[in-house]
Amino acid sequence: RKEVEQDPGPFNVPEGATVAFNCTYSNSASQSFFWYRQDCRKEPKLLMSVYSSGNEDGRFTAQLNRASQYISLLIRDSKLSDSATYLCAVTSGSSNTGKLIFGQGTTLQVKP
Amino acid sequence: DAGVIQSPRHEVTEMGQEVTLRCKPISGHDYLFWYRQTMMRGLELLIYFNNNVPIDDSGMPEDRFSAKMPNASFSTLKIQPSEPRDSAVYFCASKRGSEQYFGPGTRLTVT
Numbered sequence: 001r002k003e004v005e006q007d008p009g010p011f012n013v014p015e016g017a018t019v020a021f022n023c024t025y026s027n028s029a030s031q032s033f034f035w036y037r038q039d040c041r042k043e044p045k046l047l048m049s050v051y052s053s054g055n056e057d058g059r060f061t062a063q064l065n066r067a068s069q070y071i072s073l074l075i076r077d078s079k080l081s082d083s084a085t086y087l088c089a090v091t092s093g094s095s096n097t098g099k100l101i102f103g104q105g106t107t108l109q110v111k112p
Numbered sequence: 113d114a115g116v117i118q119s120p121r122h123e124v125t126e127m128g129q130e131v132t133l134r135c136k137p138i139s140g141h142d143y144l145f146w147y148r149q150t151m152m153r154g155l156e157l158l159i160y161f162n163n164n165v166p167i168d169d170s171g172m173p174e175d176r177f178s179a180k181m182p183n184a185s186f187s188t189l190k191i192q193p194s195e196p197r198d199s200a201v202y203f204c205a206s207k208r209g210s211e212q213y214f215g216p217g218t219r220l221t222v223t
Contacts, residue, residue, distance in 0.1 A: 032210050043203055043214040044155070087155065089212075098143055098207050099168060102155040 001026060004090050006103035014111050017078045021106045023088030024070045032098075033064055033071045036087040038105065044087055047073075078110045114138070116215030118204050124221045130192040133218045136185055137206030145212065146179055146189050147203040155203070161187065194222045 006023045013019050025033075033050035048055065050062040050071050061074040071088055085105040092099040117136040125131055137144045145160040159169040164181045172179070176195070181187040191198055199222050204215045 034211070043216050046211055046213065049211065098145075098210065098212060099157060099160060100145075100212060101157075104154040 002103075003027060003092070003101045004088060004103040006088055006106045008104055008106060010107040010109050012109045012111060013078055015078055015080060017110075018074065018076045019078055019108060020072055020074045021086055021088075021108075022070050022072050023090075023103050023106075024068075025088075025090045025101075026069070027090070027092065028066075028069060030090045030092070032091040033062075034089040034100070035060075035062055035071075035073050036089060036102075038085045038087055040084075044102075047086070075108075078108075080110050080112065083108055083110045116204055116206055116213055118202075118215040118218050120218055121216060122219045122221075124223065125194055126223055127195055128193045129222075130190065131194045131198075131220060131222075133189040133191075133202050133204075133220070135187045135189070135204030135215060137187070137204070138208075138213060139185070141206035141208040141213075142184075143207045143212075144181060144187050145205040145207075146187070147205065147214075148200045149203060149217075150200045158189070191220075194220075196222045198222050 004025050035047040036044040037047045038044045050064050054063040059076045063072045085107045087105045088103045089100040119134045146158040149155045158171045159179045161181045179189045201217045201219050203217045205212045
């Protein structure tokens, strides 16, 4: 079993739709969680950190469920520009070194 | 502020040749990471440094790969000799605190 797993998709949604991605992780000691966005042939860019209490940034909401060991990303009112691959990242174990394990990514295509 | 800088952006080389990838982290960041990304294996951590010292190189695929960080503003990843299966995008990332920031990557093709 991979340490971090994501549904690769693609998720094809119309503009204005709400879409949610989940990411499961296997190491219960992991402390920090992140969502990155990666456009085609570009580097991953930090979208948001995921806090225990959940956090929101505009149309994006991230949540953490430690009991079930998953994090989620909700995108409301999807825009064409949201089309990208979304990578979740989890710290490897309890250390604070920042060593991240990445999921394979979930591809989102927003259609007009 | 300048982000993480990598060079070259693209490299095409023949099997058996030595390849050197370069990275300048964000000023003030004390961690530096080297990743490799392929369609098959996704984004994999190869090695990371803290204050210029290699901490974990367990992701380095084999002895053909080596990385150095002679000072806080420069790191290299070397492949010698290169093989076609090394073709990938190599990213450098740096951090201070919890959040990592990636460079634009080097797209390596070994023929």
